[in-house]
Amino acid sequence: MSHVVIVLLVAIFVFRKPLGRLLARRLPDRAKRQRVLGTIIAAFLLVIALRLLALLW
Numbered sequence: 001m002s003h004v005v006i007v008l009l010v011a012i013f014v015f016r017k018p019l020g021r022l023l024a025r026r027l028p029d030r031a032k033r034q035r036v037l038g039t040i041i042a043a044f045l046l047v048i049a050l051r052l053l054a055l056l057w
Contacts, residue, residue: 005044005047005048005051009044023036023037
């Protein structure tokens with residue numbers, strides 16, 4: 001499962017410009033766009049933290 005998360009993060013990093021343009025078209029409001037991106041980043045960090053906690057438990 002952690003491999004899937006790493007692959008997703010790498011894909012998002014590689015395609016960040018097209019994804020940014022797509023997101024800008026879908027959410028023209030800058031504050032709302034940043035809130036959505038913040039939620040996505042927080043979700044990834046939460047999943048990684050939970051996996052580390054489960055690994056060290």
